[in-house]
Each structure stands twice: as structure tokens, then as C-alpha cells.
Amino acid sequence: MMTCSLAGLVRHFNNRISEAAAAWMMIGIAVLVVTNPAAADAHSFDLIGVAIVDDWLAPAFLTVGVVRLAALVANGSWPLYGPWMRAGGALLGALIWSQMCLSLVLLALPSPGIPIYAVLTGTELFSIYRALAGHNGRNQR
Amino acid sequence: MDAINDKAFAALGAYPIVQSAVAITILLGALYLVIRATRDKPTAPPPLPPHEPVPQWLMMGPLHDMMQSVHEVAEQSRRTNDLLREVKDVMSDAVRETQHARQTLELIRNESRMR
Numbered sequence: 001m002m003t004c005s006l007a008g009l010v011r012h013f014n015n016r017i018s019e020a021a022a023a024w025m026m027i028g029i030a031v032l033v034v035t036n037p038a039a040a041d042a043h044s045f046d047l048i049g050v051a052i053v054d055d056w057l058a059p060a061f062l063t064v065g066v067v068r069l070a071a072l073v074a075n076g077s078w079p080l081y082g083p084w085m086r087a088g089g090a091l092l093g094a095l096i097w098s099q100m101c102l103s104l105v106l107l108a109l110p111s112p113g114i115p116i117y118a119v120l121t122g123t124e125l126f127s128i129y130r131a132l133a134g135h136n137g138r139n140q141r
Numbered sequence: 142m143d144a145i146n147d148k149a150f151a152a153l154g155a156y157p158i159v160q161s162a163v164a165i166t167i168l169l170g171a172l173y174l175v176i177r178a179t180r181d182k183p184t185a186p187p188p189l190p191p192h193e194p195v196p197q198w199l200m201m202g203p204l205h206d207m208m209q210s211v212h213e214v215a216e217q218s219r220r221t222n223d224l225l226r227e228v229k230d231v232m233s234d235a236v237r238e239t240q241h242a243r244q245t246l247e248l249i250r251n252e253s254r255m256r
Contacts, residue, residue, distance in 0.1 A: 099160065
């Protein structure tokens with residue numbers, strides 16, 4: 001059971017804290033776009049805008065973030081689907097961060113966001129492996 | 142050079158080719174990692190060193206308790222010896238008093254016979 005203390009959070013999330021951080025980033029981006037729609041015009045979202053219209057940007061980020069966070073919080077209670085949900089969320093995260101990185105590379109080259117999104121993409125890809133490695137269908141954390 | 146770059150980027154239009162290439166690369170990478178993850182066995186915790194099956198620090202607590210118990214047993218034995226010594230002294234005094242009383246009684250008896 002997860003307890004809301006620092007030690008409890010460390011115990012629960014263990015080595016999955018990067019996934020939780022990525023989920024909170026997505027939720028934060030959704031909140032930013034909702035509270036300030038002008039944020040959707042940032043260069044980071046230019047290439048994502050090809051696939052997702054601006055009106056659906058915040059709901060898409062919010063959905064992915066909340067689903068990832070739910071999978072992480074309830075992880076262990078869903079031993080069969082939890083790891084696959086985490087892997088799916090990490091894949092979506094990798095696609096999103098890579099497209100944002102590419103947007104900055106192509107449209108706003110000297111941007112400090114480029115290495116950040118690149119590292120996030122790599123971390124998400126590694127999270128896919130971490131979520132599924134050693135998964136035996138039960139007692140998976 | 143800038144003109145060539147501009148032409149190249151203009152030819153890409155809205156960068157659909159680069160965008161698709163990156164997305165496909167990410168998907169292929171993810172597929173490779175999923176296959177690797179499902180192949181790899183669960184990671185076991187690292188084994189203990191072979192020559193040290195029980196960590197040394199684990200013995201320090203019981204050893205300390207045992208030494209304290211030995212000290213307590215020695216203290217109790219010392220007190221028991223003191224008590225036994227006192228008992229011996231009291232018994233010696235009692236014997237001495239009894240002998241003295243016997244001699245006194247014998248003297249009384251002899252005195253009474255002489256009369």
C-alpha cells in the first residue's frame with residue numbers, strides 16, 4: 001500500500017520515479033495549455049499539431065498522463081496489465097517527446113529544450129524495457 | 142549554403158518524411174526493447190559472498206548479549222561466594238559458642254559434685 005510520506009513514495013515508486021515524473025510533465029503541459037492556450041503555438045508543438053489539432057492537445061496530454069499515473073499508482077494490483085500499460089504509456093511518451101525534440105531541431109534550432117526532450121525520449125524507451133523485463137504475470141512491481 | 146538549406150527544407154514541406162522517419166525509428170526501437178524484455182529472465186537479487194554466508198555484523202548483537210550474560214553470571218557467583226563465606230563464619234562462631242557453653246556446663250557439673 002502506498003503511504004503519502006517521502007519514504008512511502010520512494011518505497012512505492014522504487015525505480016519507476018522517472019515514469020511518474022514524465023506523467024506529471026504531461027499533466028503539467030495539459031494544464032499549461034488549458035490555462036494559457038497561447039502555449040499551444042510554441043515551436044515544440046508544431047509537428048505534433050500535424051497529428052493533433054490544438055483543441056485536442058490538452059485532452060491528449062491529460063489522458064496519457066493520467067492513464068500513466070494510474071498505472072503507476074495501482075501497479076502491483078494489476079499484475080497482468082499494469083506492466084503493459086506502463087510500457088504503452090512509455091511508448092506514447094517516447095513518440096511525443098521525440099516529435100517535440102524534432103520540432104525544436106527543425107524549427108527552433110538553438111533551443112535548450114532539444115537535449116531535454118532527447119533525454120526524455122531515451123528514458124521513455126528504457127522505461128519500456130524496465131516495465132516488461134522479468135515480467136512473469138504476477139507480483140510484478 | 143543557407144539557400145540550399147532553405148530549398149531542402151522547403152522540399153520537405155511540413156517535414157512529414159522526417160517526422161515519419163523519427164516515429165518509425167522510435168517504434169522499431171520500442172519493438173526491439175519489448176522483444177528483449179520478454180526474452181530476458183527476471184533479475185535475481187545479488188548472492189551473498191561465498192566465504193561469508195552470514196554477515197559479520199549480524200553476529201555482533203548476540204555476541205554482545207552473550208558477553209553481558211557471562212559478566213552477570215560472574216557477578217552472581219562472586220556474591221554467592223561472599224554469602225557462603227559469611228555463613229561459614231557464623232557457623233564457626235556458633236561452634237565456638239557451643240564449645241564454650243559445654244565447658245561451662247562441665248565446670249558447673251564438677252562444682253556441684255565436689256559439694
